Amino acid sequence: MAEQLAILPEFSGGRAHLECVDNLEYMRNIPDATMKLIATSPPYNIGKAYESRTSLDAYVSSQAQVISECVRLLHPKGSICWQVGNHITRDGEVVPLDIILYHLFKDHGLKLRNRIIWHFEHGLHSKKRFSGRYETILWFTKSDDYTFNLDPVRVPSKYPNKRHFKGPRIGQLSGNPLGKNPSDVWIIPNVKSNHIEKTIHPCQFPVELIERLVLSMTDRNDAVLDPYVGVGSSVIAAIKHDRHGYGCDTEQEYIDIAWDRVHSFRSGTLRTRPMGKPVYDPNQPNGGH
Numbered sequence: 001m002a003e004q005l006a007i008l009p010e011f012s013g014g015r016a017h018l019e020c021v022d023n024l025e026y027m028r029n030i031p032d033a034t035m036k037l038i039a040t041s042p043p044y045n046i047g048k049a050y051e052s053r054t055s056l057d058a059y060v061s062s063q064a065q066v067i068s069e070c071v072r073l074l075h076p077k078g079s080i081c082w083q084v085g086n087h088i089t090r091d092g093e094v095v096p097l098d099i100i101l102y103h104l105f106k107d108h109g110l111k112l113r114n115r116i117i118w119h120f121e122h123g124l125h126s127k128k129r130f131s132g133r134y135e136t137i138l139w140f141t142k143s144d145d146y147t148f149n150l151d152p153v154r155v156p157s158k159y160p161n162k163r164h165f166k167g168p169r170i171g172q173l174s175g176n177p178l179g180k181n182p183s184d185v186w187i188i189p190n191v192k193s194n195h196i197e198k199t200i201h202p203c204q205f206p207v208e209l210i211e212r213l214v215l216s217m218t219d220r221n222d223a224v225l226d227p228y229v230g231v232g233s234s235v236i237a238a239i240k241h242d243r244h245g246y247g248c249d250t251e252q253e254y255i256d257i258a259w260d261r262v263h264s265f266r267s268g269t270l271r272t273r274p275m276g277k278p279v280y281d282p283n284q285p286n287g288g289h
């Protein structure tokens, strides 16, 4: 990318910008404080040599460089959402990556607003420990004055018709008619072989996971960046809601698929699992759908 990326000042529909390049190089061309949301899932490049401390140190210092550049790009009212899981060493030790990376954000003065638990049902079956069925999203903001829109991401209340039974509001609905806060535990299916969004990427985001971040942490026409964009799920979530999506990946094959997905979205043929669709329940008729 030879010249600085122009960040569109006015709303003109969700723009997608994707490039096959290393993220430090990509981000170098983006102006300061322009990204309202940076949502990403880095690879766990701790490698086979993890057992040596050096490998973990190298991983943390390479993450530190990327995070530092993300902080430079972050809008004053913006959010960084770093999605990671647990790295499992060859001898079965669990390394919780969010705990290891937390201080890299704190060192820049960012504030943690939620440690979101993303729970899903599908994964490897462990024999010598409980099977892992969650990953986390560390949500940090740059300041105390940050964008947060709860209404677009409310979920149906358990008892929508519950009413006050005493006091001045007796008889009136006690809950918010738009639904309740989705909480910090999100149950969203991960993208495995039978998921409608599945591509060749081994660990892509479900679009609905990022849609919830986009809708709550940005406004229309804001810019969203994923520096490890893979097959473009974050960019799809952004443009779907009239935000501008930026992303890069070092694999050309993933960027090609990301562009295909963007074009399919624009032509109305991209299939994504709808936000709020109940998780398939084999005990219910038709899976509860």
Ligand SMILES: C[S@@+](CC[C@H](N)C(=O)[O-])C[C@H]1O[C@@H](n2cnc3c(N)ncnc32)[C@H](O)[C@@H]1O
Pocket: 021, 022, 023, 024, 040, 041, 042, 043, 201, 203, 204, 205, 206, 227, 228, 229, 230, 231, 232, 233, 234, 248, 249, 250, 251, 254
């Ligand atoms: C966990 S995957 C992210 C997948 C993505 N969330 C999606 O929905 O497709 C991490 C991605 O980072 C890419 N990657 C690794 N190192 C990179 C770097 N230095 N710069 C840009 N991308 C990189 C990998 O090719 C991989 O696709």
